[in-house]
Amino acid sequence: MEYDDGEEPSFSDPEDFVDDSDQELLGDVLRDKPQEADGIDSVVVVDNVPQVGPERLEKLKNVIQKIFSKFGKITNDFYPIADGKTKGPVLLAKEKKNVVIVWEAPEKQPFKDFGNLRHWLEDPDCRDQYSVIYDSGERTGIFANDVKEPIEVEERARWTETYVRWSPKGTYLATFHQRGIALWGGEKFKQIQRFSHQGVQLIDFSPCERYVVTFSPLMDTKDDPQAIIIWDVLTGQKKRGFHCESSAHWPIFKWSPDGKFFARMTQDTLSIYETPSMGLLDKKSLRINGIKDFSWSPGDNIIAFWVPEDKDIPARVTLMQLPSRNEIRVRNLFNVVDCKLHWQKNGDYLCVKVDRTPKGTQGVVTNFEIFRMREKQVPVDVVEMKESIIAFAWEPNGSKFAVLHGESPRINVSFYHVKNNGKIDLIKMFDKQQANSIFWSPQGQFLVLAGLRSMNGALAFVDTSDCTMMNIAEHYMASDVEWDPTGRYVVTSVSWWSHKVDNAFWLWTFQGRLLQKTNKERFCQLLWRPRPPSLLTQEQIKLIKKDLKKYSKIFEQKDRLSQSKASKELVDKRRSMMEDYRKYRERTFDMYNEQKPLRLELRGGVDTDELDSNVDDWEEETIEFFINEEIIPIGDL
Amino acid sequence: MRPILLQGHERSITQIKYNREGDLLFSVAKDPVANAWYSVNGERLGTYNGHTGAVWCVDADWDTKNVLTGSADNSCRLWDCETGKQLALLETSSAVRTCGFDFSGNIIMFSTDKQMGYQCFLNYFDLRDPQQIEDNQPYLSVPCNESKITSAVWGPLGEFVIAGHENGEINQYSAKSGEILKAAKEHTKQINDIQTSVDLTMLISASKDCTAKMFDSTNLEHIKTFKTERPVNSAAISFSHVVMGGGQEAMEVTTTSTRIGKFEARFFHAAYEEEFGRVKGHFGPINCVAFHPDGKSYSSGGEDGYVRIHYFDPQYFDFELEA
Numbered sequence: 032m033e034y035d036d037g038e039e040p041s042f043s044d045p046e047d048f049v050d051d052s053d054q055e056l057l058g059d060v061l062r063d064k065p066q067e068a069d070g071i072d073s074v075v076v077v078d079n080v081p082q083v084g085p086e087r088l089e090k091l092k093n094v095i096q097k098i099f100s101k102f103g104k105i106t107n108d109f110y111p112i113a114d115g116k117t118k119g120p121v122l123l124a125k126e127k128k129n130v131v132i133v134w135e136a137p138e139k140q141p142f143k144d145f146g147n148l149r150h151w152l153e154d155p156d157c158r159d160q161y162s163v164i165y166d167s168g169e170r171t172g173i174f175a176n177d178v179k180e181p182i183e184v185e186e187r188a189r190w191t192e193t194y195v196r197w198s199p200k201g202t203y204l205a206t207f208h209q210r211g212i213a214l215w216g217g218e219k220f221k222q223i224q225r226f227s228h229q230g231v232q233l234i235d236f237s238p239c240e241r242y243v244v245t246f247s248p249l250m251d252t253k254d255d256p257q258a259i260i261i262w263d264v265l266t267g268q269k270k271r272g273f274h275c276e277s278s279a280h281w282p283i284f285k286w287s288p289d290g291k292f293f294a295r296m297t298q299d300t301l302s303i304y305e306t307p308s309m310g311l312l313d314k315k316s317l318r319i320n321g322i323k324d325f326s327w328s329p330g331d332n333i334i335a336f337w338v339p340e341d342k343d344i345p346a347r348v349t350l351m352q353l354p355s356r357n358e359i360r361v362r363n364l365f366n367v368v369d370c371k372l373h374w375q376k377n378g379d380y381l382c383v384k385v386d387r388t389p390k391g392t393q394g395v396v397t398n399f400e401i402f403r404m405r406e407k408q409v410p411v412d413v414v415e416m417k418e419s420i421i422a423f424a425w426e427p428n429g430s431k432f433a434v435l436h437g438e439s440p441r442i443n444v445s446f447y448h449v450k451n452n453g454k455i456d457l458i459k460m461f462d463k464q465q466a467n468s469i470f471w472s473p474q475g476q477f478l479v480l481a482g483l484r485s486m487n488g489a490l491a492f493v494d495t496s497d498c499t500m501m502n503i504a505e506h507y508m509a510s511d512v513e514w515d516p517t518g519r520y521v522v523t524s525v526s527w528w529s530h531k532v533d534n535a536f537w538l539w540t541f542q543g544r545l546l547q548k549t550n551k552e553r554f555c556q557l558l559w560r561p562r563p564p565s566l567l568t569q570e571q572i573k574l575i576k577k578d579l580k581k582y583s584k585i586f587e588q589k590d591r592l593s594q595s596k597a598s599k600e601l602v603d604k605r606r607s608m609m610e611d612y613r614k615y616r617e618r619t620f621d622m623y624n625e626q627k628p629l630r631l632e633l634r635g636g637v638d639t640d641e642l643d644s645n646v647d648d649w650e651e652e653t654i655e656f657f658i659n660e661e662i663i664p665i666g667d668l
Numbered sequence: 669m670r671p672i673l674l675q676g677h678e679r680s681i682t683q684i685k686y687n688r689e690g691d692l693l694f695s696v697a698k699d700p701v702a703n704a705w706y707s708v709n710g711e712r713l714g715t716y717n718g719h720t721g722a723v724w725c726v727d728a729d730w731d732t733k734n735v736l737t738g739s740a741d742n743s744c745r746l747w748d749c750e751t752g753k754q755l756a757l758l759e760t761s762s763a764v765r766t767c768g769f770d771f772s773g774n775i776i777m778f779s780t781d782k783q784m785g786y787q788c789f790l791n792y793f794d795l796r797d798p799q800q801i802e803d804n805q806p807y808l809s810v811p812c813n814e815s816k817i818t819s820a821v822w823g824p825l826g827e828f829v830i831a832g833h834e835n836g837e838i839n840q841y842s843a844k845s846g847e848i849l850k851a852a853k854e855h856t857k858q859i860n861d862i863q864t865s866v867d868l869t870m871l872i873s874a875s876k877d878c879t880a881k882m883f884d885s886t887n888l889e890h891i892k893t894f895k896t897e898r899p900v901n902s903a904a905i906s907f908s909h910v911v912m913g914g915g916q917e918a919m920e921v922t923t924t925s926t927r928i929g930k931f932e933a934r935f936f937h938a939a940y941e942e943e944f945g946r947v948k949g950h951f952g953p954i955n956c957v958a959f960h961p962d963g964k965s966y967s968s969g970g971e972d973g974y975v976r977i978h979y980f981d982p983q984y985f986d987f988e989l990e991a
Contacts, residue, residue, distance in 0.1 A: 532898070533897060533898070535897060550897040605939075605940050608939050608940055608941070609940070611939075612891075612892075612938070612939035613939075615884075615891060619869045619870070619884065619886075622869075622886070623867060623869055626824070626825060629825055630771065630825070633772035633825065633826060634730060634771070634772060634773075639688065639730060640867070642689060642690070642962060
């Protein structure tokens with residue numbers, strides 16, 4: 032098979048794990064390949080060669096020669112022998128400038144049972160899990176979120192060398208190592224898969240968790256792109272490697288929500304690939320001159336991208352349907368300085384934040400162009416903002432968005448509602464906010480405004496159904512805010528990576544009531560384990576909401592029992608601690624009494640065991656206390 | 669009741685100590701003057717002038733006749749408590765970090781820092797032998813090769829000194845032979861302070877590892893641990909309560925919370941190891957805390973140079989954690 036620029040073959044590189052558990056990557060083999068010598072222009076490596084003993088070797092050689100001389104003159108060959116039989120790939124040197132690696136088919140691997148990968152979802156108390164890295168990265172723990180206090184599920188030293196990531200549906204925990212990535216899961220967090228990518232720095236998952244993408248700056252060579260590798264999670268196979276100029280905007284490859292496509296942008300080009308073939312859609316990239324940014328709708332196979340002004344042609348935002356590549360909407364924009372794309376979580380709306388310098392002015396103003404994706408022909412409404420924008424965030428599952436605008440110290444937050452009647456209403460604005468970030472609950476309606484890092488951890492908990500501030504609080508020097516996947520809890524934390532003292536994470540309810548403070552020595556990072564989408568239909572969810580009162584009673588009773596149990600546990604614990612302490616004091620008291628003669632002797636017979644043991648020695652002393660000072664003028668003299 | 673504010677120092681407070689009866693409170697700081705105050709109303713009794721550098725430690729004998737101080741001016745000085753007169757000057761090769769009178773008041777100990785090529789030493793002088801003072805010859809000088817002593821108190825009967833080290837170890841050093849009688853390796857970082865209970869049977873150690881620990885003085889059995897999220901600079905124990913003060917010294921800190929009043933003394937129930945209260949007020953880390961021997965008040969000395977005396981409200985004594 033040949034590999035020319037411009038033509039993308041869809042080959043699957045077979046996997047192989049030779050001899051021991053070390054999964055050597057193709058890259059390692061490439062490094063070991065024989066150097067090109069004078070007169071020999073290339074090497075062909077042939078796989079699936081039947082293992083033959085010495086008596087049939089000659090015949091094998093003839094067959095191979097016959098087949099491969101079709102591709103070019105064979106100048107040399109090498110048949111590796113082990114244990115008297117041919118083993119491993121056969122190397123042929125021939126006169127053509129190509130290299131192909133084909134590998135021996137492996138033996139069938141025994142089925143590895145990792146148990147129930149969704150085990151954590153079956154917790155009877157519906158506790159969500161979260162990962163915690165602390166001890167400046169030396170220790171990683173998995174905890175179950177219990178209202179009383181975190182329950183440690185698993186904890187390992189040096190589990191990861193840098194940080195961890197959960198897969199999008201929470202099935203896997205990915206850890207980073209010098210040699211690559213490891214995936215862990217199941218009840219006991221066994222190692223499920225390993226991907227060998229020396230010096231890996233970044234990782235991304237496809238939304239369906241079928242594929243994982245890794246980046247390492249070390250591995251790239253001109254002939255064999257290895258900077259970015261896409262892997263099949265279940266088989267562990269390397270599916271395809273890519274070059275990477277800069278990892279500054281990770282992920283480089285963006286996935287369609289159904290995992291059928293992934294795309295990346297390079298100079299004037301948008302390349303869209305299909306899975307599982309890993310080949311370019313329609314075998315070619317799209318040329319889009321000047322393309323500055325793109326992103327997938329999180330709900331549909333639609334890509335939004337924008338290009339800046341080009342001479343007389345205005346800047347524009349385009350919505351393109353895949354795989355048809357139909358442009359379902361184009362929006363022209365004038366005097367554009369910059370654009371940012373913000374999709375609502377379900378893909379119901381797209382907000383394009385447009386920074387413009389209107390003609391005749393020098394300042395920059397911002398508009399929000401709101402695309403209503405679910406309506407015919409995708410109408411666009413514009414919201415003009417008078418101040419500079421600090422943060423923007425859509426309500427997940429909803430049709431509201433929140434904006435932080437203004438400049439410190441006058442920062443304001445505005446809440447907008449995108450209504451069905453074509454209007455976008457400003458519901459409410461609060462001024463004088465200490466905030467630089469917006470964190471919506473994943474279920475919508477509630478959000479936290481946070482002033483992270485330099486704003487010292489100011490927090491405001493808002494209910495956007497009526498835009499009220501439920502609570503104003505503070506977690507001094509907080510560096511991160513993380514909602515749990517159910518939207519019931521919020522964690523604020525002070526990471527050792529950003530602040531060297533007071534490293535801890537605090538648990539709050541969605542209403543802003545502080546529940547727990549957990550200090551962890553050199554705490555670095557907390558990540559909630561995501562949940563897979565609910566299996567219930569919308570109708571089923573509606574039914575449950577209707578009967579919520581009935582369910583509430585049962586849960587409340589359970590909570591009360593659990594709380595009184597906790598109180599009882601605490602009371603019992605205290606009782607036993609007091610008892611131990613009392614016993615200890617009794618023991619020391621006995622010894623103390625025995626030593627009294629010694630004490631008397633050391634102090635010349637003076638008994639100082641009690642403060643009032645020597646009343647006769649006391650002197651009476653009168654002490655003045657300063658009560659008050661009053662200046663009384665004696666009238667005019 | 670409002671705290672009594674003692675303003676007698678220019679620089680941050682290094683140690684405060686009550687005398688045995690509690691009517692006097694001694695304070696020393698990074699300036700060269702040691703102060704004695706009436707604890708009942710905060711009026712100053714007097715000052716002890718003579719040191720020429722920061723004063724790290726202070727102690728009074730059981731009879732409140734003599735006062736002992738140790739300083740960065742490489743000296744340990746003995747004073748007459750009432751008159752303020754300097755009675756003895758013991759010069760050393762490096763800064764004196766800890767000092768104290770034994771139970772009888774006859775033997776003094778002090779430790780010197782490891783600096784400028786000099787070892788850390790634990791020195792013992794018998795005050796009944798004037799020759800030792802005159803010749804500046806301790807009857808026993810114990811070198812500490814490994815980790816320097818950062819805090820020390822006498823044992824209950826003057827048989828040994830209990831010293832806390834930079835590496836978190838606590839050792840009993842015999843006052844007769846200097847050998848280590850018992851050792852405890854419970855803390856993981858420097859011991860910042862050690863104090864004894866009024867009856868000397870228990871001691872509490874404050875450590876940079878963010879905990880304070882209670883030990884039995886005689887056998888160094890580890891009894892309780894009190895956890896916080898900040899390094900503990902000082903801890904004191906009174907009956908069933910423990911008070912702790914902390915934060916970091918200003919020097920060690922680049923960006924830390926210096927908001928007003930954020931620095932609190934924290935109160936723990938000794939048996940339950942649970943925190944039950946906090947008192948704010950200092951404008952910087954609290955370097956030293958001390959309970960009045962009767963347990964009805966406590967004092968704290970801060971990085972801000974102030975000493976605050978707090979008398980407890982009646983509720984403090986009625987407070988009982990549910991058990």
